[in-house]
Amino acid sequence: xxxxxxxxxxxxxxxxxxVIFWLAIIAGAIGFLLVGTGLxxxxxxxxxxxxxxxxxxxxxxxxxxxxxxxxIIVFSVGIAYVCRQLRYILSTLAKGDPFVxxxxxxxxxxAIAIAAIEIVRTTLTLIIAATMDLGESYTASxxxxxxxxGAVIVLFVLAQVxxxxxxxxxxxxMTI
Amino acid sequence: MSIRVTxxxxxxxxxxxxxxxxxxxxxxxxxxxxxxxxxAKAVRFSTLEALCRELDCQPGDILEFxxxxxxxxxxxxx
Numbered sequence: 001x002x003x004x005x006x007x008x009x010x011x012x013x014x015x016x017x018x019v020i021f022w023l024a025i026i027a028g029a030i031g032f033l034l035v036g037t038g039l040x041x042x043x044x045x046x047x048x049x050x051x052x053x054x055x056x057x058x059x060x061x062x063x064x065x066x067x068x069x070x071x072i073i074v075f076s077v078g079i080a081y082v083c084r085q086l087r088y089i090l091s092t093l094a095k096g097d098p099f100v101x102x103x104x105x106x107x108x109x110x111a112i113a114i115a116a117i118e119i120v121r122t123t124l125t126l127i128i129a130a131t132m133d134l135g136e137s138y139t140a141s142x143x144x145x146x147x148x149x150g151a152v153i154v155l156f157v158l159a160q161v162x163x164x165x166x167x168x169x170x171x172x173x174m175t176i
Numbered sequence: 177m178s179i180r181v182t183x184x185x186x187x188x189x190x191x192x193x194x195x196x197x198x199x200x201x202x203x204x205x206x207x208x209x210x211x212x213x214x215x216a217k218a219v220r221f222s223t224l225e226a227l228c229r230e231l232d233c234q235p236g237d238i239l240e241f242x243x244x245x246x247x248x249x250x251x252x253x254x
Contacts, residue, residue: 174217176207 010094014087021083029074035072039065063131086109104163111155112159118148127175180240183212186231201226 042062085106092098125142187194190197194212198205203223209215224235231238 092241148214171217174215175221176203176216176223 006096010090014090014094017083017086017090020130021032021080021087024076024079024083028080030074030075031072031165032069035065035069039069061165064128067128071121071124075117076118078113082113085113097167099162099166099167101163104159107155107159107162111152111159114148114155115152118152165167177214178242178244180242181211181214181216181238183208183238186233186237190231190233192231197227197230197245200230233247 039062042065089098089103089106092103094098122142122144129142187197193237194208195205198208201208201223203211203226207216211219219239224238227238229237
């Protein structure tokens with residue numbers, strides 16, 4: 001692939017990642033506001049009065065709202081963090097030299113962030129299942145997402161490959 | 177590293193500047209400088225061949241092996 005093609009591809013991917021970044025931030029903020037209102041409502045007897053509107057929260061355990069809020073924060077912040085790291089990697093690709101030592105570390109950080117999101121998701125599901133009576137309409141099922149853990153392993157392997165690639169690149173630079 | 181580059185000594189013997197050698201062998205001055213200061217991690221056979229041809233010398237005249245174990249043995253013997 002030519003350098004110009006790589007640059008335009010990196011620019012396009014960077015734009016896509018930027019869109020995902022802002023979507024995660026906006027969705028997180030909206031979710032936080034909605035669930036926050038719900039939490040406030042469920043704590044204050046089932047209704048929230050805001051200027052121009054009145055919201056009713058019925059039969060929702062405050063703990064469930066709190067868990068949902070924690071989930072939203074971790075998920076949106078995690079996705080935004082992953083997008084930020086991806087944009088740094090793509091910027092090095094656009095400059096024509098992705099084999100820099102930092103990119104190995106960035107891939108490791110992305111893997112850790114995805115693993116952390118998944119661990120938080122599983123933990124929250126466990127907490128909901130163990131501590132809250134959700135009624136018959138909702139059952140908290142604990143599942144291990146193999147695709148996510150597979151992606152985490154692939155990212156760790158890629159990070160290691162990047163580190164080795166960087167070392168070889170450095171050696172090549174110093175070969176006369 | 178135990179391999180020492182003695183290019184500066186050979187250049188002095190041949191009364192040749194690094195810039196002239198760089199033009200003759202087709203290696204950039206920056207890369208020859210890296211080689212001369214011992215910062216290089218590897219030398220291609222093609223570069224070594226060009227250096228030996230232009231400096232009219234053997235690879236052993238440019239490169240020296242400085243065995244650290246030999247130095248340790250000398251200290252122990254003393």
